[in-house]
Amino acid sequence: xxxxRDTWLIFQRQILLSLRNPAWVFVGIIQPVxxxxxxxxxxxxxxxxxxxxxxxxxxxxxxxxxxxxxSGFVGFGIIAxxxxxxIERSRVTPVNRFALLLGRSLRDVITLIVQAxxxxxxxxxxxxxxxxxxxxxxxxxxxxxxxxxxxxxxxxALKLRSEDALAPLLNTIFQPILLTAGILxxxxxxxxxxxxxxxxxxxxxAVDATRALFAGNPGDDHVWQALLILGGLTVLSMIWGAxxxxxxxx
Amino acid sequence: MIIETRGLRKSFRSRAGREAKxxxxxxxxxxxxxxxxxxxxxxxxxxxxxTTLRMLATLIPPDGGEATVAGADLRxxxxxxxxxxxxxxxxxxxxxxxxxxxxxxxxxxxxGIGKAEAQRRADRALAAFQLTEYADRKCKTYSGGQRRxxxxxxxxxxxxxxxxxxxxxxxxxxxSRAHMWDEIRRLRAEGMTxxxxxxxxxxxxxxxxxxxxxxxxxxxxxxxxxELKREIAGDVVTVxxxxxETPKAAELLDSQPYVNKLETIESGGLRLFVDTxxxxxxxxxxxxDGSGVELASIELxxxxxxxxxxxxxxxxLRES
Numbered sequence: 001x002x003x004x005r006d007t008w009l010i011f012q013r014q015i016l017l018s019l020r021n022p023a024w025v026f027v028g029i030i031q032p033v034x035x036x037x038x039x040x041x042x043x044x045x046x047x048x049x050x051x052x053x054x055x056x057x058x059x060x061x062x063x064x065x066x067x068x069x070x071s072g073f074v075g076f077g078i079i080a081x082x083x084x085x086x087i088e089r090s091r092v093t094p095v096n097r098f099a100l101l102l103g104r105s106l107r108d109v110i111t112l113i114v115q116a117x118x119x120x121x122x123x124x125x126x127x128x129x130x131x132x133x134x135x136x137x138x139x140x141x142x143x144x145x146x147x148x149x150x151x152x153x154x155x156x157a158l159k160l161r162s163e164d165a166l167a168p169l170l171n172t173i174f175q176p177i178l179l180t181a182g183i184l185x186x187x188x189x190x191x192x193x194x195x196x197x198x199x200x201x202x203x204x205x206a207v208d209a210t211r212a213l214f215a216g217n218p219g220d221d222h223v224w225q226a227l228l229i230l231g232g233l234t235v236l237s238m239i240w241g242a243x244x245x246x247x248x249x250x
Numbered sequence: 251m252i253i254e255t256r257g258l259r260k261s262f263r264s265r266a267g268r269e270a271k272x273x274x275x276x277x278x279x280x281x282x283x284x285x286x287x288x289x290x291x292x293x294x295x296x297x298x299x300x301t302t303l304r305m306l307a308t309l310i311p312p313d314g315g316e317a318t319v320a321g322a323d324l325r326x327x328x329x330x331x332x333x334x335x336x337x338x339x340x341x342x343x344x345x346x347x348x349x350x351x352x353x354x355x356x357x358x359x360x361x362g363i364g365k366a367e368a369q370r371r372a373d374r375a376l377a378a379f380q381l382t383e384y385a386d387r388k389c390k391t392y393s394g395g396q397r398r399x400x401x402x403x404x405x406x407x408x409x410x411x412x413x414x415x416x417x418x419x420x421x422x423x424x425x426s427r428a429h430m431w432d433e434i435r436r437l438r439a440e441g442m443t444x445x446x447x448x449x450x451x452x453x454x455x456x457x458x459x460x461x462x463x464x465x466x467x468x469x470x471x472x473x474x475x476x477e478l479k480r481e482i483a484g485d486v487v488t489v490x491x492x493x494x495e496t497p498k499a500a501e502l503l504d505s506q507p508y509v510n511k512l513e514t515i516e517s518g519g520l521r522l523f524v525d526t527x528x529x530x531x532x533x534x535x536x537x538x539d540g541s542g543v544e545l546a547s548i549e550l551x552x553x554x555x556x557x558x559x560x561x562x563x564x565x566x567l568r569e570s
Contacts, residue, residue, distance in 0.1 A: 002362070009359050013348075020347050085343035089404065092307055092337040093360040094329050 006096040010103025018111060028111065032119045035063055039184070040126070046185060053127035060123050061138060061210035062183040064116050065203060068142035069183075071108045072149035072174060075157030075166055078104070082161065097246040101154055102238075108150040109143050116142060134213040141206055141213075141226055148234040151241030158248040182207050202229050252412050252443045253283035253306065257315035260301050275301040277467040278315065283445060283460075285411075288438050290458035291447040292555065294567055298467040299447040300340065300416055306445075307337035307414050320411045333361070336405035336413035340420065343401050346390035350381050350400045353389065354407055361408040375403040379433065395426030402433060412443040419453060431457050451555045451567060463559055470562040475555060482553040482561060484510065485527035487534060490547035493518035499543045508533050513560055519546070521560065523553075 018024060044055035081087050090100055116139060120128070153170070160166050180187075180194065181203035187195055198204040209226030212218075260276040276298040283289045291299040305312045306319055308328040317324040320334035344353055351372050358368035376382045379399040384392060389400065398418065406413050418434065419427045434457060437444050448454055454461045455475045463471040463478075471478055491499060496514055503522065504512050508530050511523040524530035527550035538545065559567040 006360070009356065013356055016352075017345070017347055081345070084345055085339050085341050086345050088309065088339050089343040089357070090360060091309060092332060092335070093357070093408075094332045094362065095360040 003096045003099050003102075006099030007103045007106065009095075010099055011106050014104055014107035015110065018107060028115055029118055032063060032067055032115060033122060036060075036119060036122055036126075040123075043185070047188075051127065053129065056123050056126050056128040057130070057214045058186060058211060059184075060119065060128060061214045062186075062207050063119060064138065064142050065145065065181065065207050065210055066178065066183045067115055067119075068112055068145035069149060069174070069178065069181075069203060071112060071146040072153045072170060074104070074108050074150045075153035075170070076163055078154050078157050079161065079163055079166065082158070087158075098242045101151055101242055101245045104154060105147055105150040105241075109146045112146040113139055113143060128214075130214050131216065134216060134218055137218060137223065138210045138213045141210055141230060144227075144230040144234045145203070145206060148230070148237045151245075152237050155241035155244035155248075158245055177201060177203060180204060186211070202226075202233055205229050251282050251318075252285045252321075253281060253289075253317070253319050253445070255279055255281045255306070255315060255317040258302065258305060258312050258317055259314040260298075260305060260310065260312055274467055276305070276312075279464075279467075279469055281462060281469065281472075283412075283443065285443055286438065286441060287459040288434060288444045288446065288457055290454045290461040291445075291464055292449070292451070292454040292458075292461050292559075292567075293447075293464035294449055297464040299464050301467075302464075303337075303414050303416055303445070303447055307335060308332055309337070333408075334411050336408065336410040338401050338405035338413065338415045338418065340416040342397060343404060344389040344397060347388055349386045349388055350392075350403070351376060351385045353400065353404060357404045358407045363408065371407055375407055378436075379403045393426075395422055395429065398422065398426070398430065399433065402430075406437065406442065410442070412445060413437065415444065415446045417447055417449070419448070419450070427453075449567070451559075455555050461555075463555075463562060465559075465563045471558060478555065478558045479553045482523060482557055484523060484525040484553075485530070486551055486553050486557050487522045487524055487527055487530055488515070488519060488547075488549045488551070489522065489534065489538075489545060490519040490549070491543060491545055495543045496520060498541065499538060502537055502541055502543075503534065506533065506537055511561065513564075513566075515566065521557070523557075523561075527551075 040056060040059050043049070043059045044052060047055065047058055049055040049058065078087070120135060156169070157166050160169070180198045180201045182198060187198050187204065190198070205222065205226045208222040212220035212222045258276060258279040261272050261274045264271050264273050279302055291302065293299050301310070304310045306317060306324065308324065308331050312325065319331045322330035322334060324331055354372035354375055355368045358371050359365065363371065376385045379402065381396065381399060381403065384396060389397060392400065402415065402418065415434070419430050422430060434444055434446070446458070458475065460474050461478070462469045489499070496518055500512060500514055500520055503509050503520065508524055509522050510525065513521040515521060522530070522534065531548060531550060534548070556567050
């Protein structure tokens with residue numbers, strides 16, 4: 001099918017570009033490692049955990065969801081491509097318009113999964129232990145988040161066409177979402193009103209689900225609920241993203 | 251006809267302060283472009299050349315009018331138009347971190363060409379544009395001229411019937427420019443139709459088989475450069491003088507029977523359209539003699555495309 005072939009074409013090019021920029025690979029990995037080394041030790045006393053293992057079981061899933069959430073920043077890259085004329089060059093070809101978006105978003109998902117794998121492995125010496133099946137389900141959850149965030153980001157970036165407009169927009173939207181998702185610290189200690197607010201935040205559901213998975217409870221209701229919510233949202237944002245993208249690139 | 255347009259229109263909404271304004275960028279363009287020619291859009295910046303080109307290349311939808319490009323209907327079947335045309339934007343189209351070869355292969359593949367064939371075509375294009383030597387270096391290491399050649403190679407990798415080049419020589423040094431002209435003529439020799447935009451008079455004159463002069467969103471003249479120049483019968487005499495004395499001289503000369511038309515040059519001086527330069531010059535000198543107007547120079551020349559532009563628009567292209 002033409003769409004899949006074209007997606008693969010764009011994906012290959014984007015992966016090549018990512019690999020060719022070792023600085024980016026390095027930053028993408030060192031950042032979460034800092035969180036793991038410098039922030040995680042605070043979590044244990046903060047949540048009154050009995051062991052390091054317990055602290056990492058709570059902290060690592062939140063960190064992974066946060067990284068997936070950061071796929072929302074990829075829009076800046078496409079503005080640079082726009083400026084270089086690369087997007088316009090694709091537009092005059094009959095290449096599938098959806099593939100232009102999907103090929104890029106899939107690159108972002110793969111980048112995230114690689115980062116997530118590195119973090120998971122690095123947390124093992126600190127006492128983290130989690131079954132492979134649960135890890136893979138967690139990656140499915142964060143993969144959906146990444147796909148959703150990156151397609152929204154690309155579509156928004158093409159609409160705004162300027163870094164100066166995109167940066168404040170993203171920061172304004174992202175901050176409250178991140179804070180009410182219970183990413184770094186669980187919302188168990190939050191006042192009631194904050195918890196009610198978090199109920200409306202799909203990422204808070206994702207964090208609950210990944211924590212349940214890391215705690216070894218794949219049967220926890222949060223897991224299927226989060227997959228359902230995120231699956232639905234991802235499909236919706238892909239449709240919106242693809243439309244906006246297709247309209248801006250025609 | 252490889253391109254046929256009727257009444258092609260496009261307006262943009264722009265915001266100047268608090269007022270929203272509608273700018274009519276292209277107001278009803280009718281064009282006929284023949285297979286195998288180098289066709290040029292000549293006009294000042296902002297004349298609507300690029301907008302028209304981008305409409306014909308399916309990049310922006312026209313507000314009105316009809317167009318057939320390479321046998322496909324522009325509005326009903328843009329995908330088919332895309333398969334048959336190439337387009338090279340003014341601002342470049344390559345990414346810094348990849349090589350010309352990688353860009354060419356990807357571009358061919360975006361047109362649906364298979365991997366092996368794409369590589370063969372990239373090789374051929376690199377050789378044809380004398381890029382083989384740098385083929386595997388990153389695009390950011392190329393000179394302006396090399397990079398522009400990569401842009402053009404990208405635009406024709408799928409062997410289109412027609413290629414649109416938006417200001418292909420703007421910003422190039424004279425040597426690269428001459429080189430680019432040769433490349434464009436080579437494309438024509440291979441049977442391709444080349445549609446360029448330019449604001450260089452000499453480029454339109456030397457390179458194009460036919461041109462359309464555009465101003466304020468409209469085609470004001472169309473034909474071969476020679477035809478257009480022939481339309482201005484006779485010769486052109488340019489009289490140089492200080493700006494301050496120009497109105498006085500204009501008044502004196504305008505009433506003379508041998509002056510068919512008179513244009514003021516903003517930087518000082520007059521351009522006189524006359525039947526025969528050789529007889530007009532002594533008459534001009536006689537008319538100005540004793541008027542106190544101090545002549546800096548007097549020059550006789552055959553009409554140029556700039557004179558054509560001047561008679562059609564009332565301005566010199568050099569000044570607009």
